[in-house]
Amino acid sequence: MTDYQLLIQRYDPEHDNEPRLQRFTVPGDHTTSVLDALLYVQQKRDVTLGLRWSCRMAICGSCGVMVNGIPKLGCKTFLRDYHSDITIEPLAHFAVEKDLIVDMTQFLAHLSAIKPYLINDYSGTALHKQTPTQLAKYQQFSNCINCGLCYSACPQFGLNPEFLGPAAITLAQRYNLDSRDNGKAARMPQLNGKNGAWGCTFVGFCSDVCPKQLDPAAAVNQAKVESAKDFIISMFKP
Amino acid sequence: MSSPKRSDEPVWWALFSAGGVCFAVFLPGSILALGILWPLGLLNSSVLQYAQLLSLLQSGYGLTGLAFTGAVICLPLFHAAHRIHHGLHDLKCGYSSATKLLCYGLAAALSMLALYLTLHLILAD
Numbered sequence: 615m616t617d618y619q620l621l622i623q624r625y626d627p628e629h630d631n632e633p634r635l636q637r638f639t640v641p642g643d644h645t646t647s648v649l650d651a652l653l654y655v656q657q658k659r660d661v662t663l664g665l666r667w668s669c670r671m672a673i674c675g676s677c678g679v680m681v682n683g684i685p686k687l688g689c690k691t692f693l694r695d696y697h698s699d700i701t702i703e704p705l706a707h708f709a710v711e712k713d714l715i716v717d718m719t720q721f722l723a724h725l726s727a728i729k730p731y732l733i734n735d736y737s738g739t740a741l742h743k744q745t746p747t748q749l750a751k752y753q754q755f756s757n758c759i760n761c762g763l764c765y766s767a768c769p770q771f772g773l774n775p776e777f778l779g780p781a782a783i784t785l786a787q788r789y790n791l792d793s794r795d796n797g798k799a800a801r802m803p804q805l806n807g808k809n810g811a812w813g814c815t816f817v818g819f820c821s822d823v824c825p826k827q828l829d830p831a832a833a834v835n836q837a838k839v840e841s842a843k844d845f846i847i848s849m850f851k852p
Numbered sequence: 853m854s855s856p857k858r859s860d861e862p863v864w865w866a867l868f869s870a871g872g873v874c875f876a877v878f879l880p881g882s883i884l885a886l887g888i889l890w891p892l893g894l895l896n897s898s899v900l901q902y903a904q905l906l907s908l909l910q911s912g913y914g915l916t917g918l919a920f921t922g923a924v925i926c927l928p929l930f931h932a933a934h935r936i937h938h939g940l941h942d943l944k945c946g947y948s949s950a951t952k953l954l955c956y957g958l959a960a961a962l963s964m965l966a967l968y969l970t971l972h973l974i975l976a977d
Binding site for chain 1: 855856857858859861862863865866938941942944
C-alpha cells in the first residue's frame with residue numbers, strides 16, 4: 615500500500631463563503647481508483663463529503679470530477695498514475711451544489727432541446743429492420759453516457775452556457791443519422807442557431823476527455839456541415 | 853426552448869474553410885517560390901520574368917490571375933478574419949457585431965483591392 619495525498623475541494627453553501635481545498639491521506643495500491651479514494655475519505659475520514667457516484671464501471675456517468683484540472687470519471691482514473699498531490703474538484707463550468715456535486719440542470723435542458731428520441735410516423739408493430747451499414751452510421755455517437763465531461767472540457771460552454779454543447783449536438787447527430795428517424799427537420803433549428811453547432815470553434819478537447827471515445831468534436835463538425843447544407847437549401851425555399 | 857434565429861455563420865464558415873484549404877495548399881508553395889527561392893537566386897530567373905508571369909496571369913481570359921489572387925490572398929484573408937473574430941470571443945476581448953463588421957469588412961475590402969490590382973495588371977496591355 616502507498617499513501618496518496620488528495621486535495622479535495624469542499625464547499626457547503628450553508629456554511630462556507632467560498633470553496634476551499636482540504637487535504638486527506640489515502641492508502642491505495644495499483645487498483646485504487648479516484649472514486650475508491652473518495653469513498654474511503656467519505657467512509658473513514660469525513661462522512662459529510664458530498665459526491666455523486668453509482669456504477670463504478672464507467673457506465674452510469676455520475677462520478678465526473680476534475681482531477682488535477684482535467685475532467686475525468688473517478689471510477690476510470692487511478693491513483694497509480696499520479697505521483698504528487700492529486701487535486702480533486704467538481705466539474706468545471708457547472709454550478710456547485712455541495713463539495714463535488716454539481717447542478718446538471720442546464721446540461722439536461724440542452725440534451726432535451728434537441729429532441730433525443732426517434733421521431734417518425736411509424737405506428738405498426740413489426741420490428742424496424744436496419745442493416746449493419748445503417749447502424750454503423752450512428753452507432754459510435756449512441757454510446758454517450760451523459761457524464762458531462764465534455765462540457766467541463768469545452769471552453770465555449772464555459773464562456774457561454776447557452777451553447778448547446780458537445781454531448782447535445784452529438785446526440786442530435788446520433789438521431790439525425792439513424793435510418794429509422796425522420797425528425798431531422800425538427801432538430802435543425804436548434805443546430806442552426808448561434809448557440810447550436812456554430813457555438814463551437816473546434817477546440818477538440820471534448821474528444822480528448824470523452825471516456826467513451828465518442829469523438830463529439832467530429833459530431834459537432836458534421837453538424838456544421840449539415841447546418842451549412844440546411845442554410846443553402848433554405849435560400850431556395852419560398 | 854423556442855426555435856433560435858438561424859445563424860449567418862455558414863457563410864463565414866464556408867469562406868473560412870475554403871481559406872484554410874488555400875492556406876495549407878497554395879500559400880506554402882507560393883511563399884517558397886516567391887518569398888524564399890526567388891530572393892535567394894535559386895530559381896531560374898527566366899521563369900519569373902515579368903512578361904512570362906503576366907502571360908501566365910492573363911491565360912484563360914485572365915481567370916488564372918484572378919484565381920491565383922483569390923486562392924493566395926482573398927480566401928486566406930477571410931480565414932484569418934474568422935480566426936481573429938472568434939479569437940476575440942475566446943479572449944473575452946470586444947467580441948461584437950462591430951468587430952465582426954471590422955474583421956470581415958477588412959477582409960472584403962483588401963480582397964477587392966487585390967482583385968482590382970490583379971485585374972488592372974491583366975488588362976494593362
